[in-house]
Amino acid sequence: MTLRVDLQIISDWIPDGARVLDLGCDNGSLMKHLQQRGVTGYGLEIDNSKFADCIKAGVNVIQADLDQGLPQFADQSFDFVILSQTLQAINRPDFLLEEIARVGKQAIIAFPNFGHWQCRLQLALGGNMPRSRTLPHAWFNTPNIHLCTVNDFDKLCTDKSIQVLSRSIVNHEHKDTLGTRLLPNLFGQIALYQVKKR
Amino acid sequence: MPEIIPVDSVGLVTPTTLHIETPITLECGRILPSYDLVYETYGELNETASNAILICHALSGDHHAAGYHSIEDKKPGWWDTAIGPGKAIDTNEFYVVSVNNLGGCKGSTGPTSINPETNKAYGPDFPFVTVADWVNSQAVLADSLNIQQWAAVVGGSLGAMQAMQWAISLPERLRHVLIIASASKLSAQNIAFNEVARTAIKSDPDFHNGYYTEHNTLPRQGLGLARMLGHITYLSDQAMGEKFGRELRNDTIHYDYDVEFQIESYLRYQSSNFVERFDANTYLLMTKALDYFDPAKEFNDDLAATVANIQARSLVVSFTSDWRFSPARSQEIVDALLSAGKQVTYAEIEAHQGHDAFLMPIPRYIDIMQTYMQQVAKECKDV
Numbered sequence: 001m002t003l004r005v006d007l008q009i010i011s012d013w014i015p016d017g018a019r020v021l022d023l024g025c026d027n028g029s030l031m032k033h034l035q036q037r038g039v040t041g042y043g044l045e046i047d048n049s050k051f052a053d054c055i056k057a058g059v060n061v062i063q064a065d066l067d068q069g070l071p072q073f074a075d076q077s078f079d080f081v082i083l084s085q086t087l088q089a090i091n092r093p094d095f096l097l098e099e100i101a102r103v104g105k106q107a108i109i110a111f112p113n114f115g116h117w118q119c120r121l122q123l124a125l126g127g128n129m130p131r132s133r134t135l136p137h138a139w140f141n142t143p144n145i146h147l148c149t150v151n152d153f154d155k156l157c158t159d160k161s162i163q164v165l166s167r168s169i170v171n172h173e174h175k176d177t178l179g180t181r182l183l184p185n186l187f188g189q190i191a192l193y194q195v196k197k198r
Numbered sequence: 199m200p201e202i203i204p205v206d207s208v209g210l211v212t213p214t215t216l217h218i219e220t221p222i223t224l225e226c227g228r229i230l231p232s233y234d235l236v237y238e239t240y241g242e243l244n245e246t247a248s249n250a251i252l253i254c255h256a257l258s259g260d261h262h263a264a265g266y267h268s269i270e271d272k273k274p275g276w277w278d279t280a281i282g283p284g285k286a287i288d289t290n291e292f293y294v295v296s297v298n299n300l301g302g303c304k305g306s307t308g309p310t311s312i313n314p315e316t317n318k319a320y321g322p323d324f325p326f327v328t329v330a331d332w333v334n335s336q337a338v339l340a341d342s343l344n345i346q347q348w349a350a351v352v353g354g355s356l357g358a359m360q361a362m363q364w365a366i367s368l369p370e371r372l373r374h375v376l377i378i379a380s381a382s383k384l385s386a387q388n389i390a391f392n393e394v395a396r397t398a399i400k401s402d403p404d405f406h407n408g409y410y411t412e413h414n415t416l417p418r419q420g421l422g423l424a425r426m427l428g429h430i431t432y433l434s435d436q437a438m439g440e441k442f443g444r445e446l447r448n449d450t451i452h453y454d455y456d457v458e459f460q461i462e463s464y465l466r467y468q469s470s471n472f473v474e475r476f477d478a479n480t481y482l483l484m485t486k487a488l489d490y491f492d493p494a495k496e497f498n499d500d501l502a503a504t505v506a507n508i509q510a511r512s513l514v515v516s517f518t519s520d521w522r523f524s525p526a527r528s529q530e531i532v533d534a535l536l537s538a539g540k541q542v543t544y545a546e547i548e549a550h551q552g553h554d555a556f557l558m559p560i561p562r563y564i565d566i567m568q569t570y571m572q573q574v575a576k577e578c579k580d581v
Contacts, residue, residue: 042536048545048562052569055543060511062532062544072533 003033005174006190010082010108013166013194014039018079021103023066024086028054035059041078067091069099076105084110088144094156101162101197110192113169115149115185133172134189150185153193161198168192206282207274208240208265208289215305216342222300222335228325231314235339236305237261237297240281241289243343248581250345251287252336252372253277253296254353254360257428257484258476260304263296264289279559286568291575292349299360300335301327301483309479310411322408322479329356329491333363337371349578350374350571351510354556355523356484359491362531366493369509373581374574376567378515379556381527382501382534383492388522391431392485395424399478408479421478422469429468434519434552501534511541513570515563517555518548543570 003011007030014020017038022031025043027050035058043054044064054061064072067090081104083096088111090096100107112134119130129139137144148156150169157164169180169188179187203209216235223229238261243250253263255276264281266274280286281294298306301324309324340348351372353361358380365375384392399405402420406413430438442461457463497503512535516528525546535542547563549555555563 042542048547048566051543051545051566055566055569055573058573060541060543062536062542063546064544072529072536074537 003029006084006110006170006192007033009168009170009174009192010084010110013108014080014082019077021070021073021078021081023081023083023100025054025059025061026050028057028059028061030082030084031059032057066096069095070103073103075102078104079106080104081107082109083107085112087111088147090146093146093148094160097156097160097162101160101195104196106165106194106196108192108194109153110190111148111153112144113150113185113188113191114147115151116189117186120186132189150188150191153191157193157195162195163198165194165196167194203266206284207278208282210269211238211240211262211265211267211275213238213261213267213305216339218335218338218342220338222331222338224325224331225328226326230300230307230325233300233307233335234305234311235297235300235307235335237295237339238263238265238275239296239343240264240294241292243293243345244578246581247345248347248349249292249575249578250340250343250348251292251294252340252348252351252361252364253281253287253294254332254336254351254357255296255299256353256355256357257488258425258472258481259357260302261296261298261306262304264294277557279557280564280567286564286571287352288568288571288575291578292571295339295343295345297336297339299327299332301480301487303477303480308477309408309483310477319411320479321411322482324479324483326486326490327483328487329359329363330367332360332487333367336360336364337368340371346371347581348372349581350376350574352376352378353380354378355380355553356488356491359488363491363493365508365510365512366504369507372510373577374513374570375508375510376513376515376570377528377531379517379520379523379528379553380531381523382494382504382531384489385527389489391427391522392489395427395485396482398423398427399482405478408482410478416473417478418470418473421473421476421481422466424481425469425472425476426465429465431522432553434521434550436519436550437552437554440550501530502537505531505534505540506538508535508538508540512543513567514542514544515556515566516544516546517551517553517560517563518546519550520553520555522553 020041022043025045031043043061081100087093122130169184169191170176172189213236219232221229221231262275263277264275283290298304301308303310309320313320351361351364358377361375399420402417404415405417445460494501494504516525532544
């Protein structure tokens, strides 16, 4: 099974044998991949329709609602907490970010960048809520209720005393280009951050 | 019995009785000098005895979990939806053992058994039994079957409490534990329901302080009431509404106290059926075992410390509409296991059937349990 490209980037950031909590683990493919490298931990997922896949993959999956935070986990109890493509669907991303930084010694957060030029153009010139390959839903049925830009996320991290250790801003194919390097908030479609509490 | 036995049934089964002469000291301090355990098995034990599954029964259950006792049986065992060839607990893969608990009334030593000291039925003099006592006696059965380690211990409700107790007190003797629709201890509301049930039984004039057999009678009214109450709490409002609504048995209202609504008819039928097949003293004992279960008590009420020695991997399952053992109670078990860093999977199944959902063939639930058990089966070959 080949890993989705963003998950591959995340995986590369995680050392062998780490203790990991994967928030919104879907079918467990990332945890399965990581467990082959001695990583241990849990996947959390609100939708149990893919639990059978997780179980087949040997992944410990816990049904949980991330909007409730992570009260079941102690401070700094994981080496890494991962939140991939889920932040924008959370009721209070600021609260969850605090929870992630509390529970994880480090965290990896990936989200779609709403500052991408196509989004800006659709709103500025078309006058419509933007839709794109990474954000395909209409405004009225989207699960993505808290979209942000790279700049917005940077500011939230600063406000919450969260240190950005590294970041990778890439296009929809998860490749970095000259544009994503020079003007990430304009040309990046997906942002991946490695952060920790200051 | 259906015309032909379904292919996914274990078919006709016969219980076995194990007579144990080694005395067992119960948690209440009393000793049973000897006792019987009646059990059924389905499937074949493999050469390394690594594929054995223990099924623990709930309040009114028994050892007859799957298949049929005779061609005349109208219904199969109580968990036939989950146990059989190709089913979630696949008898082509596993050797399944299901035992009637001590204090029961279906063949294992209990209040209806003869007390060797008096040559009369124990009746209300049968000692109080606890979940831990059951686990100890089940371990004796495991020894007699040469099962050193269960591939999994599985239970729902009170059965799951036994499964949990196995994992806590005999951690090296099981590889997996399935804790379904359960709790680490009863809430005040749950104890309250049990107390109403007990009061119903004890206040029946035919109860005679538990010596009803000596008076050649049964506390039918009281036990029936207890069962009615239980039934209501095992179902959800929605499930009852869908099944019965306000449907009348006859077309019109009669302005009397006979059965008018279908739900009344159902409850009366269930309770009158139950009183003929279940012993009131056993019912009292089982509800007390439920009330007393609280493994964290010995650990300063720290559930994470209680589960710290568990070696088994856990599958915990709850059901959204179960208000007798709500998902929040399963969540407490899961949180403790997570806090202790244990291997655990937890699913909260969308179901409208209430507590009884754990006995139902709900596709998502069965799919998750089946997939989990398939992983357990794979491991059995490596042991």
